[in-house]
Amino acid sequence: MGIGILWVLMAAIMLGFYALPSKYIKNYAIENTWGIFWVLAMFVVPVIAAFALVNGLLDTYSQVSSSLFITILFLSILWGIGNLLWGISISKIGMALDFSLLIGVGTLSGSILPFFMGSADQLNTPRGMVILGGIFIIMIGIIANGKAGLLREKFENSDKDQSNTDSNKMRNGIIICVIGSICAAGFNLSYHVADNLGHIGQISQDQFGNAPWVARIAVMLPSFIGSGIATVLYFSSQLTKNKSWRNFKTPESSKNFGLLLIMALVYCTSLIIYGLGAYELGPLGTSVGFAIFQTGCIMVANLLGFFTSEWNNAGSLSKNWLFSGLFIMSIGIIVVAYGNAIS
Numbered sequence: 266m267g268i269g270i271l272w273v274l275m276a277a278i279m280l281g282f283y284a285l286p287s288k289y290i291k292n293y294a295i296e297n298t299w300g301i302f303w304v305l306a307m308f309v310v311p312v313i314a315a316f317a318l319v320n321g322l323l324d325t326y327s328q329v330s331s332s333l334f335i336t337i338l339f340l341s342i343l344w345g346i347g348n349l350l351w352g353i354s355i356s357k358i359g360m361a362l363d364f365s366l367l368i369g370v371g372t373l374s375g376s377i378l379p380f381f382m383g384s385a386d387q388l389n390t391p392r393g394m395v396i397l398g399g400i401f402i403i404m405i406g407i408i409a410n411g412k413a414g415l416l417r418e419k420f421e422n423s424d425k426d427q428s429n430t431d432s433n434k435m436r437n438g439i440i441i442c443v444i445g446s447i448c449a450a451g452f453n454l455s456y457h458v459a460d461n462l463g464h465i466g467q468i469s470q471d472q473f474g475n476a477p478w479v480a481r482i483a484v485m486l487p488s489f490i491g492s493g494i495a496t497v498l499y500f501s502s503q504l505t506k507n508k509s510w511r512n513f514k515t516p517e518s519s520k521n522f523g524l525l526l527i528m529a530l531v532y533c534t535s536l537i538i539y540g541l542g543a544y545e546l547g548p549l550g551t552s553v554g555f556a557i558f559q560t561g562c563i564m565v566a567n568l569l570g571f572f573t574s575e576w577n578n579a580g581s582l583s584k585n586w587l588f589s590g591l592f593i594m595s596i597g598i599i600v601v602a603y604g605n606a607i608s
Contacts, residue, residue, distance in 0.1 A: 266606055269545030270598075272538050273554045277561025279535035286524040292515040296507060300500030301522065305529035307345075307493025314533070315486045321473035325465060325483055333463045334487060340458065341491025343451030347371075348492070349499050350445025354438045369407040370446035372559040376400050378450065379457045379551040387548075395604030399597050400556050406594030410563060413586035417579040455488040456540060457551040466544060481540035489533070546605060553605045560594045567591065 290298055315322055326334075351367050377400065387393040460466045469480035504510050512518075543554035567587060576584060 266546060266602065269542045269547075269550065269554065270557060270602055272542030272545060273557045274542075274561050276535045276539035276542060277558050278565050279531055279538065280562050281565030283528050283531040283535060286528050290521045290524055291517045293512055293517075293521055294507060294509045296500045296503035296509050297512045298521075298525065300497065300504055302525050302528055302532075303493060303496040303500060305526055306532045307489045307496065310526075310529045310533045311482065311486050311489040315482050318479050319469065319473075319483045320475055320479075321469070322483055322486075325469045325473060328468055329463045329465060333458065337455045337459050337463070337487045338491040340451040340455035341488040342495045343448040344455065344488065345492035345495030347445045347447070347449030347451060348496060350441050351449060354442035354445060367442060367446045367449065368559055368563045369404060369411065370443055371450050372400070372407065372556055373404060374447050374450040376453075376552045376556040376559075378454055379461070379555075392604055392607040395607060396553060396556075396601055397604075399600030399602075399604055400552075401597075402600055403556055403560050403594050403597030406560070406590045406592070406597055407563065409586050409590030409593060410567065411590075413579075413583045413590055416583035416586060417576065420578070420580040420583060452488065452492070452536075453551055453555045455491065456485060456543070459484045459487060460540070460544070461548070461551065477544055478537065478541045481537050481544065485536060485540055553601055556601050557598050560598055564591055564594060 287298060287302075319325075377397070388397070466477070466480040466484045469475045469483045470477060475483070539554065539558050542558075543550035546553050568591075571587070576587065579587075
C-alpha cells in the first residue's frame, strides 16, 4: 500500500509540473498550443507506447466485450468534455474558484462513484466508512483552499474596477464548471471500468506476461483515445474559426513542437504512474488513489505558486486559509490511507 501511495503522489507531482514548458512556447495561439498537445498526449504518445511495449495488445482487447469498450469510450469522452468546460469557465469565474470547484467536485464524484461500480458492498464496512470519512476531510481542506484563492483574488483586485462583474456570468460559470468537473471524473471512472470490470490489466499481465506498469498502458489506451476525440475536434474547430492554422508555419514551430512533446510525455507518464499506484492500492484503489491523486495535484500546484511568489501580495488571511487547507488535506490523505489498510 505504501508503494501505491508513493506512485500516486509521484504522479500528482509530475502532473503539477507537466505544463511548465508551455511558458516558453512562442507565436502560438491557445488553440495551436493545446490542439497539438492533445494530439500528442491522447493519440501519438500512448498509441506508439502501447504497440511498442505491450505484448498481445490486440489479443487482450479481443477478450473484452464491446459493450464494455463503449462504456469506456463514453466515460473518456466525458473526460475530454470536462477539460474543455473547465477551460471555458475560467474566464467567467476566475482561476481560484474554478480550480477549487474542479478539484473538489471531481474528487468527490471520481472517488465515490467507483464504490457503486463493483464495490458497493464495501460502503458499510469499517474500511469503506473510514475511506469515505477521509475523502470528506479532504473536501473540507479543498473548500479551505478555495476560500484562500477567493481571498487572494479579492485582495489583489481590490484596487481594480469591478463594474463589469456580472452575477449571471458568475452563476453560469459556476454551472459550467460543476458540470465540467463531474464530466472530468470520467478519467478515473473509465480507468475503473477498464481495469476492475474489464480486467484488461489482469489479462495483459497473466496471459501475455506484461509487467504491471506496461499493463497500465493497455488499460488506459482506450481512455486516451476517447478523450482525444472530444478535445481534438474542439481545438480543430477553434483553429479554423480563428484562422490559426498558419501559426504552425512560424520559425518557432520546431522548438514549440519539442516542448509540447515533452509536455505530452510527462502528462501521459503521470497518468500511467497513477494507474500503477491505483493497481497497487488494491480493489478500492481507484477510490483511494484518485482522492490522493487529486489532493496531491492541488497541493503541488499551490506550493509551486507559493514558492514562485504568486502569493506574495495575497495578504495574511488568505495565506492562513491556504496553509490550513493544505494541513487538512494532509490529514485526509492519512485517514484515507489508514482506511485502505484495514482488512
